Amino acid sequence: MAVSENDRVGTVETRGIEPVPDTERHGHAGQMFWTWFAANISILGLPLGAALVSFRGLNFWQAAIVAVLGSFGSFALVGALSIGGKRGGAPALTLSRAVFGVRGNAGPTLVTWLSRLGWETINTTTAAFALLALLDVAFGIKRNTVLTVVCLLVFIGCTLLISGLGHATIMWINKWATYVFGVLNLIVIAFLAATVDWNKVFSAPVGPASSMVLGIGMIAAGTGIGWANAGADYARYLPRKVPGGRLVAASAFGAGIPLVVLISLGSLLAAGEPDLASASDPVSAINAMLPSWMSIPYLIAAFGGLLLSNHLSVYSAGLTMITLGIRVRRTLAVGLDVVVTFAGGIYFILIAQDFYGPFITFLTLLAVPITAWVGVFAVDLMVRRSYDSEALMNVGRSSRYWFRGGFAWAAMIAWAVAIVVGLLFTEASTSATDVWFSGPLAHSWIGSNGLGWVVTLALAAGAYALLRRLDGTVRQEASEQRPQQQVLPAAAAQETS
Template sequence: MTDSTTNDRVGTVETRGIEPVPDSERHGHAGQMFWTWFAANISILGLPLGASLVAFRGLNIWQAALVAVVGAFGSFALVGALSLAGKKGGAPALTLSRATFGQRGNVGPTVVTWLSRVGWETITTTTAAYALLALLGVAFGVDQNNFLTILCLLVFITCTLLISGLGHATIMWINKWATVAFGVLNLVVMGFLVATVDWTKVLDAPAGATSGVIAGIGFIAAGTGIGWANAGADYARYLPRSIPGGRLVTASAFGAGIPLVLLISLGSLLTAGDPTLATSSDPVSAINAMLPSWMAIPYLIAAFGGLLMSNHLSTYSAGLTMITLGLKVPRTWAVCIDIVVMFLGGIYFMLIAGDFYGPFTTFLTLLAVPISAWIGVIGVDMLRGRDYDPAGLMDTTRSSRYWYSGGFNLPAVFAWVAAIVCGLLFTTASTSADDVWFKGPLTNTWLGENGLGWAIAIAVGALLYAVLGRRASVTDVPSSPAPLEEAVR
């Protein structure tokens, strides 16, 4: 039996960590990216995003649908483009990032990425536990209490561990078949939710300002594709180099775009008739209240399953990211450590914090800036034709090809830090008008008022690295495959 089948087989534990996948073990097709990103985005968290567009951005349903299309499809096309590095280098995104930032310089982007993953996992776990609590209440008449809350968190976390712990092959298999099952169930639930809409209020709602549309696109992009941009390569690393890059981009954009546009548009539709969803501290219960009582169990099962599909992907990537940071344990143990952190975060959200959406949107706003700065630098590095040396990526000593100056590729690190600073100048992070966590000095400008700090970070990071970066540093392995431009063709 070949190494590729023993290391990456459905139902067995993936033994590979962050080390690059050799060509002899590459397999799969571009369509896997469609199912991967469809699975990541069929959860009910898309409904609150849509609710925010109407309740807090003042958009009508047509504007919200346009925002969903541009923000979701556009941001996941970017995810697909960045995943080409995984196909080319065969390693996780943040491991490949060592070649750009240097072995020590890559620590900053890697820490931010891990925080992003843990934050998303905490939000997903919290929402899933709410769904399971509601399911127990409907099916067995059990009232919520602290013990039951912790038990529901543990059930969801265990399910996540069973999938993400097994690894890549099992994840890819489940993504396809479970997504079909939960996707159909979600469509049924969505049909009943549409029937609850107050169409008079929806159709009579006035159009919002153009600035609200622009801000909405930024909000959706930051809350969907931007959050996954530093994980795309994690799932493309087993794919053969010969797969056209354009197919990966298309598969990623449509895989995520289809469910996101449906869910975000539905969330906007529901909120245009009733603002309950946008202000609820428990989104699961708010949606459940809109459905006939007999639909509660199918809805809650669909909600739980959709959230599980998203969470196991994030947890798998978080484990790889922790190993990239220097955690010297097998991949499965890294996943277990991440699970513990996720569990503690879920307890905080459910038993201590009093607001769900405030921390959620604030978290998205703040982390979008450093992730966007990373995207700008990495994007330029890829466009220059970056080749990846497998030995250099794994060698974290001074002998590494990617040691640069004291472990730092100074142009890349400087461009990333400067881009973060510039992005934060235009960024406001707050849970409410009276609870402002951070407010940049340029937030009163047009760019700041429209929430484009993340876009500024991408632009500044790309521009600075394009000017300061050394072209010689991207041609480390002369015999490696053609640059990105040729791979996309």
């Protein structure tokens, strides 16, 4: 297919959430490999690996197994859900209107947007730490409040430029920047591996199997689950004929390779630096392990890796914001998003005393409704043959996805019930004495072993599979499914003007 002017490298993408017509579809499944590789070469994988050893009591070999299962498995799910993007040509949360109804979809969309903002704030904060450290090492410029704000603005400016240009530029940068920052990461990884206290690594006792189960859940929640409702955003330009299995494989290997390396290295480093997992500034904690000559490439790699992850998140957040009903152009939505992210970065660096504690807590809580959405959306994707492009853009009563009052109650009930049950098994805390939330079953066998997310996923999927059979409006919509190749210009204008 011919590439439209709307999706060329260096050109501002003017398309918002309206489905991509078949005549403008192009590319191949391998693009998803570079998308998810780029998103996961940031240094945040190191503290995750350290947490497996320091907090969960696993040895290196157990941590490596956990890293493989948690990262490859969760991103295989991301790839599977991205199949909806190439089928419907629209972002994930826009496609979700066909599942939850044009009004009911507001709940999952809002949760997703908050999740995006959280990831972006973490990325922005960590990148600012990296840039501050780089200025100190390279030029002897010490950290102060004004310089901190400037570093935040530099990172946000880079993010805004890339995300603002849009899909084609992002996909191009993901591939070529991955080579550059990937090589820098390999150099740093090789040096860090040489500093590992191997005697401590090999003498570490075997941790309990329950900790491995908990670790898999933690890695899945901290990596793939957070991206599960974004895969379609990047697959929507792909031709329908692209095999779904290739999307799954490209996503799993693209993210799994860098994550396993970084998480495993983090678990190795924790043998000599057990405080790495709880460091308020993980960039500086790792930087302290390096000689000054190695710090510069490390900090550049850290900044670049975080940028590659952040521009993906901001791009998806802009699409999610439009889906939520904020009537702005995609470029303005991206701008509004980074303003909120900047405020979050100021809070984390200048006000908050603990960095990684709130991060893990944030992931724990938002993983519940996102996992519930995944369960519902996955079941719908397995039985759905097509999406109605015009109906996706019509949020009025005449929309095919209006169902009852704008809500698909089968999906809404399944989602809500799964969230409530999932929270029963969830505890979110930054320490033993700072508990943000603790469900009544958080200390049961399921809760203690970190299986609440499994219960949430299974319950959401099972409940929806049952309830959709009982919901007459859903059965009627399913019987009318037919592929739509184009979206009416008037419908597109309704959402993007």
